[in-house]
Amino acid sequence: MxxxxxxxxxxxxxxxxxxxxxxxxxxxxxxxVFFWRLQVLQHARYEEMAANNHLKTVPLRAPRGVVFDRNGQVLVENRDSFTIAIVREQVKDLDDTVRRLAEITGADEEHLHEAVKRRLREPAFRPLPVIEHATFAQVAAVTARRHEMPEVLVQQVPTRAYPAEGMAAHAFGYVGEIQEAQLTSTEFSQLPLQPGAIIGQTGLERFYNEHLMGTDGNRFVVVNSRGRELEEMRVEAPVEGARMQVTIDYDLQKALEDAFGHAGLNGAGIILDPNNGEVLAATSLPAFDPNAFAVGIDGPQWQKLITDPLRPMTNRVLQGTYPPGSTFKIVMAVAALEEGVITPETTFYCPGHATFYGRTFHCLRRQGHGTVDLRTAIEQSCNVYFYNLGQRLSIDTIHKYAAALGLVGKTGIDLPGEGDSFVASTEWKRRTLNQPWYPGETISVAIGQGAVAVTPIGLATMIATVANGGTLVTPHLARAFDNGDGRGWQPIAQPAPRSRLDISPENLQAVRDGLWRVVNGAGTGRVAQIAGHDVVGKTGTAQANVSLQNRALAASRGVDVRDHRWFVFFAPRDHPQIAGAIFAEHGGTTGSATPIARHVLETFFAKLDGQPMPVLPGTRTMPAPQPAAPAPAVVSVRPASAPRMAAVSTPAGTPQ
Amino acid sequence: MINVVDRRLVSHVDWPLVAAICSLTLIGLSTIYSVTWDFRNDQPGSAFWSQLYALPVALTAMLVCMMVDYRTLAQRSLFLYGGLILLLVAVMFFGVVRGGSRRWIPIGGFSLQPSEFGRIVIALVLAAYFGGGRRSARSLSELAGAGLLVAVPFLLIARQPDLGTAATMLPVVLGVTYLAGLRLKWIGIAAVVFVLASPLIWTYGLQDYQKTRISTFVNPEADPRGDGYQQIQAKITVGSGGFYGKGFRQGTQGAYQFLPVAHNDFVFSVFAEEHGFLGVLAALGLYLFVIVRCLDAARLARDRAGSLLVAGILSGFGFQVLYNITMSAGLAPVKGLTLPLMSYGGSSLVSTLAGFGLILNVRMRRFTN
Structure with a gap:
């Protein structure tokens, strides 16, 4: 080379x-350069992603606030229930896990599959509840197999416990998991809620959800890639929701519902303190069991509730509107007197019928009442007398007085979903039908038929306004809250009266006298008469919403076409302490609302006078009021609850 | 044969290179210690111990490869070559199957992976082939001869199947032939042909899982739970380390097993997580230093066979380092390719240090006859 x-x-x-x-x-x-980009320029982003990988937040559900009645009796509380959950991250074969779980717990496999499917979109590390409110046997079965099935957990969850038999179910409402649409709604989006959170869905639970729900806690844990917990970093304990005192009186509530049950009637009843609008009792029947919702209602059960023709989910007290019938005569009397169209002494002759604008209108008594003044007209419920008032008053004047007495629009009660009471006006007819009002139509309105439809709560505020002399109070249920900050019960401000109608004392006295005679004279409300307590009231009949032509047809289809029955009342006449409206749905000719009112009034006065509670005729002796929980319950009560409970009966500083 | 260790030879050992190699090995060992920590028993994982036990074996192999004159080895490289083929054939019959491929021969409590030594043997054979006489890689016929030599072990390893390890022989071939005068024009032509043929390769040459791997690399978000997972987690691991790192045994991505095989293929990601950009710079610096020192050894080699031997071993090493570190940062398709010196794996450590033994061997004998 x-x-x-x-x-x-x-x-x-x-x-x-x-x-x-x-x-x-x-x-x-x-x-x-690559590493510089990843580790320095994009560091923040990747650091967050790494944290999301291994730091997990496990929510701890806060117990909702306990609800007490006005005397300190527990109405709604919490008990611990057990939830069996699957941690999807640790599952090898989901179908197999579900099958085995169904086998050992005896639960329906389909059911479990559905529960899993509903929440598949949630992160896999979060325990997925499949059996809520598990029985002790189920819990024991799962616990015994915790080594074979590490992916199945038993969690302790505070759960709402309502009084038995759906007592005041519509007032309390129910709780349930927040729905997806609700998460973004204006009502809930401001609150720190995560999917799966429990919120009030109706009733007080919803209206005061923010107070009652408390603050869910969190456990911050370190997990490995298989979701196994390695370490607990920090725990934010859940904060129990504020305790709430409502204006409801347990005994009156029970009396009201017992009386409906005794009469075998559905309908609505609402009892107020006429002086300030506090709701002492409220019921809508048929009701539902809120406990079923707290436990997580299933599809078929829910379907059954919402397709039931008796509509148990509707709160008739504020969502049902019905013609007021003769109870509307009270509004007519006040309007005519205050407008100076009549004096209490003005008389009209009743021949049993009368003709206005070319049409004949009938009175209840075919043979007529003869010559009657206002007091007698109210006592006898004389239609002809009030037809005459209707002829002399414009519909707009009637509308004005109806509004002042609480029969137009909403009452403003602190419950969600209230409907509007309605009394026609010329403006209304022009706007909706583009037609003028015909004076002939006013004649029907004068006896509470035709273009009039009111809610039971609206009618109750009407009679309360008459009782207190013209102040349109706002009905309400919330009385005080104790949010556990050590200040004890804080009364909430009473809602201001909506308006004040200055009824002259003579006119007021005349109306009251007439109403007194309905109960204590020869009128239609004598059943409600209670010796020593001047009960005043007015009955009414409202046609069921079926036209005369269709009645036979409807009846043949099993639709109840019997008329509805009303009774509005207050007592005692001169210094009213209680007022109310009873609506007996399809009471017909026999099922009157008056005995229901009587039982409530008797209970009220017996309590007031320290007498034994009244017993409904023909029933066994009623058991003493039971604690509200349906089952032996672990109640979350703060240690200091006993002295506070005592304070509840006379909340310090509560405006009277 | 084995000359008693000559004092002159000792003085010519490239001690800085040895130091750099040992540093990288210890860095790897500490990373394995950190990432395989057994939280249940609060002690280092078993992988750490087996790596630790492999270290003296590897150092011994390095020493042996330094002491035998590389020229002797090159002259007898065909025997080594024959031995390799025998072992690979033995694997076909007696090998144990792990993860769907037959690569290991069990010896006592350990198992030997002969394919790991394929690169060294190929480097020796090719160095002898091109280093002696007047052969050069400029002639096609001689290249074809070299290709034949490589093809036999390549195919044996590829059908284990272990295409990854087989593929690491290609940079060795490329390194040797490059230095032996392979015309750059041919490399260019080969590249162009590859690019033009790639649609055909895509359609006919690749298995489905290989296609998935490549398409996942292009768009890892398409399947973040499946094939894209490792790549995304690798980026998170590296990126979350930041400038200073989370600190020794403070990493979360590897220790909590969000990044799979963190002690093996992704050891550098975890190192980057715990020691940050600063640590990465240090490690990259050490690797570059090793490469530069090896290039010096090739330049200083006494004869052509020595240069070619160094070039071959170094190319295999350099390619694997570059590929693995790029992959650690989620910038290359995920491939079961370890990082020499740092990754877990006894056979890999032994063969790597043996390779460096040969490079040191070439350099320290640059003045001998």
């Missing part, structure tokens, strides 16, 4: 080695 050649080769080699050196150097610099 020649020297030259070797040298040449050597040089070529060195060039190539230099090339390699440069190549490697460039490659390493490039890599350093």
């Amino acid at each position: 020649e020297i030259v050649e070797i040298h040449e080769r050597r040089r070529a080699e060195e060039t190539r080695l230099t090339g390699l050196r440069i190549g490697f150097a460039v490659a390493f610099v490039l890599m350093a």
Whole structure:
């Protein structure tokens, strides 16, 4: 080999080695740049992603606030229930896990599959509840197999416990998991709620959800890639919701519902303190069992509730509107007196019928009432007298007085979903039908038929306004809250009266006298007469919403076409302490609302006078009021609850 | 044969290179210690111990490879070559199957992976082939001869199947032939042909799982739970380390197993997580230093066979380092390719240090006859 050649080769080699050196150097610099980009420029983003990987938040459900009645009796509380959950992250074969779980717990496999499917979109590390409110046997079965099935957990969850038999179910409402649409709704989006959170869905639970729900806690844990917990970093304990005192009186509530049950009637009843609008009792029947919702209602059960023709989910107290019938005569009397159309002594002759604008209208008594003044007209419920008032008052004047007495629009009660009471006006007819109002139509309105439809709560505020002399109070249920900050019960401000109608004392007295005679004279409400307590009231009949022509047809289809019965009342006449409206749905000719009111009034006065509670005729002796929980319950009560409970009966500083 | 260790030879050992190699090995060991920590028993994982036990074996292998004159080895490289083929054939019959491929021969309590030594043997054979006489890689016929030599072990390893390890032989071939004068024009032509043929390769040459791997690399978000998972987690691991790192044994991605095989293929990601950009710079610096020192050894080699031997071993090493570190940052398709010196794996450590033994061997004998 020649020297030259070797040298040449050597040089070529060195060039190539230099090339390699440069190549490697460039490659390493490039890599350093890549790492700079990832580790310095994009660091924040990846740091967050790494934290999301291994730091998990496990929510701890807060117990909702306990609800007490006005005397400190527990109405709604919490008990601990057990939930069996699957941690999807640790599941090898979901179908197999579900099958085995169904086997050992005796639960329906389909059911479990559905529960899993509903929440498949949630993160896999979050326990997925499949059996809520598990029985002790189920809990024991799962616990015994915790080594074979590490992916199945038993969790303790505070759950709402309502009084038995759906007592005041519509007032309390029910709780349930927040729905997807609700998460973004204006009502709930401001609150710190996560999917799966429990919120009030109706009733007080919803209206005061923010107070009652408390603050869910969290456990912050470190997990590995298989979701196994390695370490607990921190726990934010859940904060129990504020305790709430409502204006409801347990005994009156029970009396009201017992009386409906005794009469075998559905309908609505609402009892108020006429002086401030506090709701002492409220019921809508048929009701539902809120406990079923707390436990997580299933599809078929829910379907049954919402397709039931008796509509148990409707709160008739504020969502049902019905013709007020003769109870509307109270509004007519006040309007005519205050407008000066009549005096209490004005008389009209009732021959049993009367003709206005070419049409004949009948009175209840075919043979007529003869010559009657206002007091007698109210006592006898003489239609002809009030037809005459209707002829002399414009519909707009009637509308004005109806509004002042609470029969137009909403009452503003602190419950969600209230419907509007309605009394016609010329403006309304022009707007909706583009027609003028015909004076002939006013004649029907004068006896509460035709273009009038009111809610029971509206009618109750009407009679309360008459009782208190013209102040249109706002009915309400919330009385005080104790949010556990050590300040004890804080009364909430009473809602201001909506308006005040200055009824002259003579006029007021005349109306009250008439109403007194309904109960204590020769009127239609004599059943409600209670010796020593001047009960005043007015009955009414509302035609069921079926036209006369269709009645036979409807009846043949099993639709109840019997008329509805009303009774509005207050007592005692001169210093009213209680007022209310009873609506007996399809009461017909026999099922009157008056006996229901009587039982409530008797209970009220017996309590007031310290007498034994009245017993409904023909029933066995009622058991003493039971604690509200349906089952032996672990109640979350704060240690200091006993002294506070005592304070509840006379909340310090509660406006009277 | 084995000359008693000559004092002159000892003085010519490239001690800075040895130091850099040992540093990287210890960095790897500490990373394995950190990432395989057994939280249940609060002690280092078993992978750490087996790596620790492999270390003296590897150092011994390095020492042996330094002491035997590389020229002797090159002359007898065909025997080594024959031995390799025998072992690979033995794997076909006696090998144990793990993860769907037959790569290991059980020896006592350990198992040997002969394919790991394929690169060294190939480097020796090719160095002898091109280093002696007047052969050069400029002639096609001689290249074809070299290709035949490589093809036999390549195919044996590829059908284990272990295409990854087989593929790491290609940079060795490329390194040797490059330095032996392979025309750059041919490399260019080969590249162009590859690019033009890639649609055909895509359609006919690749298995479905290989296609998935590549398409996942292009768009990892398409399947973040499946194939894209490792790549995304690798980026999170590296990126979350930041400038200073989370600190020794403070990493979460590897220790909590969000990044799979963190002690093996993704050891550098975890290192980057715990020691940050600063640590990455240090490690990259050490690797570059090793490469530069090796290039010096190639330049200083006494003869052509020595240069070619160093070039071959170094190319295999350099390619694997570059590929693995790029992959650690989620910038290359995920491939079961370890990081020499740092990744877990006894055979890999032994063969890597043996390779460096040969490079040191070439350098320290640059003045001997």
